[in-house]
Amino acid sequence: MRRRHVPVGRRILEQNIKARYHARDIGTEDALHLFDELLPYAGRSSIHAINCLLTVVGRDCPALGASLFNRVARSKVAPSSITYAILVDCCCRAGRQDLGHTAMGQVIKMGFLADAMITFSHLLKAICAENKTSYAMDILLRIMPMFNCVPDVISYNILFKGDCNEKRSQEALELIQVMVEHGGGCQPTVVSYSTVIDGLLKEGEVNKAYSLFCQMLQRGISPDVVTCSSIISGMCKLHAMDKAEEVLQQMLD
DNA sequence: TTAGGGTTAG
Numbered sequence: 001m002r003r004r005h006v007p008v009g010r011r012i013l014e015q016n017i018k019a020r021y022h023a024r025d026i027g028t029e030d031a032l033h034l035f036d037e038l039l040p041y042a043g044r045s046s047i048h049a050i051n052c053l054l055t056v057v058g059r060d061c062p063a064l065g066a067s068l069f070n071r072v073a074r075s076k077v078a079p080s081s082i083t084y085a086i087l088v089d090c091c092c093r094a095g096r097q098d099l100g101h102t103a104m105g106q107v108i109k110m111g112f113l114a115d116a117m118i119t120f121s122h123l124l125k126a127i128c129a130e131n132k133t134s135y136a137m138d139i140l141l142r143i144m145p146m147f148n149c150v151p152d153v154i155s156y157n158i159l160f161k162g163d164c165n166e167k168r169s170q171e172a173l174e175l176i177q178v179m180v181e182h183g184g185g186c187q188p189t190v191v192s193y194s195t196v197i198d199g200l201l202k203e204g205e206v207n208k209a210y211s212l213f214c215q216m217l218q219r220g221i222s223p224d225v226v227t228c229s230s231i232i233s234g235m236c237k238l239h240a241m242d243k244a245e246e247v248l249q250q251m252l253d
Numbered sequence: 254t255t256a257g258g259g260t261t262a263g
Contacts, residue, residue, distance in 0.1 A: 051257075081257085083257085155259085193260090195261095198260070198261065
């Protein structure tokens with residue numbers, strides 16, 4: 001197959017953008033200038049560099065990120081599934097969850113299903129942030145599978161956090177047990193356990209939190225500094241100093 | 254082969 005010719009100047013610019021993105025060496029202003037420089041003569045190979053720039057701008061100013069997406073859509077460059085993931089995140093963080101849903105619909109329509117769960121996860125996070133975790137749960141358990149989109153552990157972790165923020169850590173605890181028993185390849189990780197343990201402690205459930213910590217150890221999942229900081233802090237606040245010391249000792253071991 | 258998603262304390 002013949003390699004498509006890419007102008008040298010454009011290729012250098014794209015490589016420069018990717019390298020600087022990787023080195024975390026692009027600020028929002030830089031990204032905007034680079035975007036203006038690249039877009040007029042961008043081609044098929046440019047979408048990776050454009051995604052880097054959208055990410056930088058969107059982190060700082062999601063509404064601006066979404067408006068840059070519109071400029072990409074009007075250009076010769078086809079947005080990729082990753083571009084849509086960035087867009088959905090920008091829309092949600094700009095307070096336009098409705099537009100996030102619309103963009104999600106576009107992702108499904110275009111058949112970007114392999115990556116759709118990451119795009120969905122931005123929506124799930126936004127829905128949970130509005131204390132509508134039950135609705136997020138419905139999307140995860142019912143809607144996502146309708147599109148052959150299998151939720152992964154990060155999608156579940158977003159829901160665990162949502163439940164805990166709504167003071168419903170018991171539901172998160174039940175869901176973690178469902179994952180263990182029926183999750184197949186999608187098993188809770190150290191982040192899942194840390195999130196739910198923290199939620200239980202914030203609701204005063206010392207014994208349940210400690211049992212879950214023990215289950216985690218039994219299943220061969222090592223606690224990290226987040227797990228331990230959370231447990232020690234939580235248990236001290238609840239005056240469960242004996243258990244806090246046990247956890248500290250396990251950490252030292 | 255890479256650009257996009259998850260946890261704590263203060």
